[in-house]
Amino acid sequence: MSIPSHETILNSARRLFGERGYRAVTVRDIAADAGFSAALVMKLFLSKEKLYAAVQPDEPLLDELNVPTAELGRALVFRVLMRRERGMQEPWAAIPFAVLDAPDPKIARRDIREAYLDGMARLIGDTTPESRFASTVTALMTGFGETVRTLELFNDWEFDDVVAHYGAIVQAQIDACLAAG
Structure with missing residues (x-):
């Protein structure tokens, strides 16, 4: 307590x-x-x-996503928007600070790559060199989390429209990974 x-x-x-x-x-x-x-x-x-x-986010971003792979992009975007709605810290948005401002950026980069990139690769089944699809999805989600928080992009959109629109962009990379595998 x-x-x-x-x-x-x-x-x-x-x-x-x-x-x-x-x-x-x-x-x-x-x-x-x-x-x-x-x-x-x-x-x-x-x-x-x-x-x-x-104070680093400890929410399991990837492990608890229990949705069909065809809905994963929407689920990832939905979670970012729900955290915004609830005034919660956004782990995707914290990635740049967590690495660049860490006491030891090299260690932070390694740990975050393992948590986010390797976790995403496992989640979407990415076995390509350099986890290319997982890298793209991680970049899309990091950018989305940061711009939703910092620039307040999509504030004027309907919640479901953002989920559908940006979720489709993320899902396209997940689907491309599945097609390549």
Whole structure:
């Protein structure tokens, strides 16, 4: 069970890291935003790196998609839009920050490639060199997640229209993978 100060600090850290990135945010920034002392933040989380790790999205993006392959593109897009509707953090949008602003970008890149790219390749059955179809789907979803969050694209569209339109674009790559395999 977490204490209120713990959750408040995590919420502030999540928001600040998401807005400005790892390097631009200090423990003092997070503490001030949360309304606590920097000493309390350090006592609870031990380091900025551990606090950053604690706020990284841990939602299983790919493992729990229990839909037919023919509906996978729509399901991926639907989940991004549902997280937006619920005000939740968008893991696809966090990829650039999670790599470029990580304490060790090389390790972060490796871990994220494994989680996202390798996971997508397994999900769609991509055995091509360099996981070409999975790379394309990952790029499409990363771009979609980021532009929905940052540029607020598709805000004026009907929810179902976005799912159908962008889901079809993603699905085309999934279908091409299936045809190639």
